[in-house]
Amino acid sequence: MSQMPSEPVRDEAAGEAQERLDTPWLGRVLFAFAIVVALSHLYFNTLGTLSEVWVSALHFGMFGLLCALSVPMLRTGSAGGRRLVLGVDILLGLAAVGCAFYLIGFEDALYARGVRFSSADWVVSIVALGLVLEFARRTTGWFIPLLCLVALTYVAWWGRYVGGVFGFPGLSWETVLYRSYMGGDGMLGSIARISWSYVFMFILFGAFLVKSGAGDFIIELARCAAGRFVGGPGFVAVFASGLMGSVSGSSVANTVSTGVITIPLMRKAGFPARFAAGVEAAASTGGQLMPPVMGAGAFIMASYTQVSYLTIIGVAALPALLYFLSVAMFVRIEAKRSNAQPVETAEAPRLLEVLKGGWHFLLPLVVLVAALIHGFTPTYAAGIAILSVVAASWLSKAPMTPRTILEALALGTRNMTTTAILLLTVGLIVNVVSTTGIGNTFSLMITDWAGGSLLITMVLIAIASLVLGMGLPVTAAYIVLGTLSAPALYGLMAHSQLLELLMAGDLPQQAQAIFMLAAPDHLEALNAPMDAASARELLAVVPDDFRNQLYEQALSPHTLTMALVAAHMVIFWLSQDSNVTPPVCLTAFAAAAIAKTPPMRTGFTAWKIAKGLYIIPLLFVWSPLIGGTPVEMLTVFAFALFGIYAIIAGLEGFLEHELSWWLRLAMFPIGALMLWPHGELALDCLGLGIFLAILVWSSRAGRAPQQAMA
Template identity: 70%
Template structure:
C-alpha cells in the first residue's frame, strides 16, 4: 500500500469513527444504563405518540432532556486517554446529561410562573435558558463537529448583537437578549418548536419502526431477495447493490448506515464480478444515497416536508415514488454500461430460487403493507407507525426466529440509540430556524436569490444547488434541507408558480377571475389576454402586476391543488439537491464509508460516486419544468417513460459507451437524444424522434461490439 493510500485510509477511519454512536462498552455499567434508558425512552415516546395528551412543548422538552443524556453518554467528551481522563470524562458527561434533564424539568415546572410575572425573566430563567442552549450546542459539536454550533452562534448573536451594525438588506434592528432566550427556550418557536415536534413524532417513530424491521430479520431478507432477483445477470452484483441499497434505505433512512450494512456484501461481490474497485464503491455510495429518496422514510425528509407544506405525508410519499425509481434506474444504467465495458461476468452467489426465498420471508412485507394501508385509511403517520411496529412483532412469529421479549427490548433500545444524535441535531437546528423566522431573513434571502437569478428559474436552481453543496460540507443532509427550505423554498415556489402562470397566458387559458386583476394592473393591454400571446409579452404583462396582487393572481389563475403540488415540487427539488453532499467531494461521508470497505482512495471514490449519482441533478429539473409531480396519471407516466430513456442516453454520453464504445459523433448523438427526451417542450414528436435516435445508437453499439 502506498503512503498516499495509507494516509487516505487513516483519514477515512477518522471520518467513520465520528459516525459511531456508542463509544463506551455495552456491558459496562454505563452501557447497561444506555441500553435500559433507551428502552424506557422508546416506550415513553410510543405513549406520547399514541395515547398521550401532554403539551407538545413539554414533550419536546422531555425529548431534549432524555436524548441529551443519551447523547452525552454515547458520544463522550473525551474519547481517548488514560483511565483517569476517561473517568473524568464520564463524570462530566453524566453532569451534562443531568443538566439537560433539569433544564427540561425547569421548563415544565416554572413556565406558568414566568407568565404570571408578565414574561419578565427571573435569575433562574436566565440560568436555565442559557444552559439549555449551551447543551444543545455541545451535543451538536460532539455529533457533527464545529460547523453547526458556529452557525447557531452566528445566528443567535445576529439577533441581539451585530445585526444592527450591518447595512443594506441584511441589517436588523435587533432584539434584547431576554426576548431571544424566551423565544429560544420557553416558547414553541425555538429549540422546542416545530422541528423538535417533528423529531419526537414522525422521525422517532419511523426510526423505531426501522429498528424493529432490522431486528426481526427483514434486512437479511432484503439482501437475500436482492441477490436472488439480480445476482445472476451480467453485472448482477452491481444491480444487487442498487436494489438492496434502495430497499434497505427505504426503511433505514440513513445513507451512511445503508452503505456500511449493504456495502460489506455488495462491494466484494462487484469486485469478484470484475468491476473496478473504485467504481464498486462509487455505485454503493450512490445507491445508498438514493435510500434517502425512497419512501416510506426518506431520511426524515418526508415528515419535515409534510410539516412545512401542510400537505399530507401520504401524498408526499406517493409523488416521491416514481422519481426515486428514476434515480435508481439512472444508477443501474451506469452499472450496465460498466459491466459491458469491464466484461463483468455473472457470479454464482449460492442463492436459492427467488420463490423459495420469498416464501420464507414474505411475512417481512406485512408491516409495510400494514403501514401503507393505515395511512390510506386516514390514520396519522405516528399512529400508523406505532401499529406497524406491533405488526413487525406479530409477523416475526411466522419466521424461524420469532421476536421474544429480549428482541423487543433490543429493538426499543437500538431505536433510541439511532435517534439520539438525530434528535440533538434537529433540536439544535431549530434555533437557526427560529432566528430566520424572528428576523425575516428568509424573505430577504429569497428576494436576494431572485434578484441574483434575474428571475431565471434555471439560475435559481443552480444557486440552490451551490448553496446545498456548501451547506452540506458542514451540515448533515436533513439539517441542510431544513435550512435551505427555510431560506429558499419561497423564492423557488414563486418562480415555479409564475412559470405556470406564464404558460397559461401564452396558451390563452387564463381564467376570467385572473383577468380581472390584469384589468386593474394593465387595462390598456387587456385585449392581449383574449388570444394566445408570446412568452415575452406574457412576462412583460406579468411585470406590471404589483407584488401585493401577485399572490391573489396566482390563487385565481392556478387551482389550489396545482399550487400545492408546485409547493411540494419546490421542496422536493431542495430535498434532492441536499443529498449531493453525500457523494460530492470534498466532504462526502457516504463515499468515504464505501471507500473504507473497498480500500480505495476516498477523494477518487467521491468523484466516481458524484458521477454515478448524476440523477440527483437531472430529476429535479423535471420537478421544476414539467408536471412530473402533480400531473394526471397519463402525463406523469409519459414523463417517466421518456425520462428513463433520457437518463440512459445521458449515461451513454457521459461514459462514451453503451453496449459497445461510442465515437464522438454517436456520443454527441446520445447527448442530443437525452436533451430531446428530458427537455420540457411538451411536443410528443420531439420525444419520439429523440427516442428513435437513442434506440438506433444503442442497436448500432451492440452490433459493432458483436462484429468486433
C-alpha cells in the first residue's frame, strides 16, 4: 500500500516507517484497518446519524491508531529496540481509540454532573491532548505541538501576567480541558468536522482516480495537448500539475507524482535542470489553488464564510487558471531563450488515441460538478463521484476489480492520515483564538499598523504567512492566519467600497439613517459627491460600534459576501508562498530531489516562477475578478493575463527575443497599466496595444537570426 501524504512525514522517521509498512503482518493489519476506516467514514458522511462530536472522536481514534502504527515514535537501531517501540506505539494507538470510546460512553454522565470532571475525565482529557500533540510531532515536526502548548498554557496560566491588549484573566484547567476535548470544541470542533467530512471524501475520491488509472491518463493528455509546442514539456508540467492538483489537493504529492515524468521530459527538451524543478514546484503549488479540492482550503473557507462550497470553487477557477498561465509564460520565455525543442512527433501521443483510451476518466469530474450544481452537499457529491469512478473504469481495458477498490480505500485513508492529525491539532489553536478573543485584537492591531491601507495590510499578511509557513503546513497556516487577520482585511475592503459610495454621492437612504444616529451634524454632506479626504473624515466620526451596521445598510449582501470571500481567498493564496519560498519550501525541495539540483537555489527559482501568488491576490481586492459580473471578470482576466506577461518579460529580460535594458524597464509600467485598478478601459487598451506591438517586434527579431542561418 503506497503512501502519498498530504504533507511529508519527517525524514528521520520515514525510513523506519517504510520498514514497518514492509513488515508482512503489520502491513496486512494496516491495510485491513485502513479499509475499515474508509468504509466507516463513507457511512458517516452518507447514511450515518451519529452526533458530530462522536464522529469527530472516532475520527481521532481511528487516525490516531493509524498514525501510531505507521509512523514510529522514534528511531532505534536494534531489532529489540524496534519491537519495544512498536509495542509502545500499539499501546498509544489503542489509547487514542479508548479516549474516543470513553467520550461516547460517558458524555451523558459528564453533563449529568453539571460538567464537573471526574478523575477519569481528567485522565482521558490529558491523555487525548498528549496523544494528538505526539502524533502531530511525528507527522509535522515540533512546531505545531509547541504552538499548541503555548496557546493552551496562555489560556490557563501565563495570559494573566501579560500586560496590555493581549492580557487574559485565564480559565481553570478543567475548563481548558473540557473545551479542548470533552466539550466538542477544540480538537473535536469545526475543523475536525471539516476533516472527516469534506476533506476525507475528496481525498478518497482522488485515491480512486489514481487507482483507476486516471493519473496516467492526465499525464498523457497533458503531453498530447501541450507537448508539440515550443517548450511543450514545460507546458506538460503545468497542465498535468493543474489537473492532478485539482483532485489531489497536495502540492508535495503533486510534485512527486507528476515530477518524476515531467522533469526528465523538460531536461530532455533542453530546459536547465533547476528551471525544470522550479516549474514543477510552482505548478504543483498551484494545484492547491485549483478547484475542486484546493488542498482542503475550499471546505475550510466555506465553513468560515458560510458561503456555499459551489460558490467558492466557482470564484476560484479564473484566478487559478491565471496563475497556471503565468507559470506557462515563464516556460515560454525560457524555451525561447534555451532553444528548447518540442516533443518529437513520434514520441508525442495522439490526442484522439489518448481520448479514445481514457475519455471515461473525465466522467467522474463531470458527475461531481453536475451533482454539486444539482444541489447535493459536497460530501454526497464526492460519494456519488467515487461510485462513478468505479463505474467509469468498467469502460476501460483495465476495470477496477474488488482488489483495486480495496486498495483505493486503503490508499485514501493513508493519504488522509497526516492531514487528519494536522487538522485535529490545529483545532486546539483555533479554539484558543475564539475563546480569548485574540483574533479580534490581532485584527485591530493589523488595521492600526496599516493605517487603514489595504496594500500595507496585505504586505503584513504576506509576511505573517511566510513566517507561519516555515513551521506550519499550508492548510494550518491558512486556518491560523484566516482566523486572526481575515476580519481586518474584510473590514478594510468594506470600508473602501463604502468610501467609493460616499465619493459618488450614492449612499442609500437606510445607510444615511445610521449617520443620523452616529453623526447628525454631517447629514448635509451625504446628499452630494465629495472628495476622498472629506469621505474619510466623515467615516472617521462614525463610532466603531456602528461600522458593521453601516456596511450592512450601505452595501448589498452580494458585495459583502464577495468581500468576505475575497479576504479569505487573499489569505489562502498568500499562505501558499511557503511551498516555494526559501528557507523552508517543501515543494521546491521535493522537485530538487527529482532533478538532482541544489535545494535552496531551486527554491529561489520556484519563488521567482510563482510570482502570480503575489500579483493575482491584488486583483481580488481592487478589481471585480471575484464577485463581478461574468463580463467584468473576463475583462479583468484578459488584461491581467497580458499585464502579468509584461511583468514577467521585464523580470526575465526576454520576450520572443532578448530585450534591451530600457525596453526591459518599460515592461513594468506597461504591465502595471493593465493591472492597476484605474477603471479606465482606454488606458488598459493603451497598455495592451503597446505590449502587443513590442511582442510582434520581439517575435520578428527572434526569427531574423534563424532565417539568416537558414
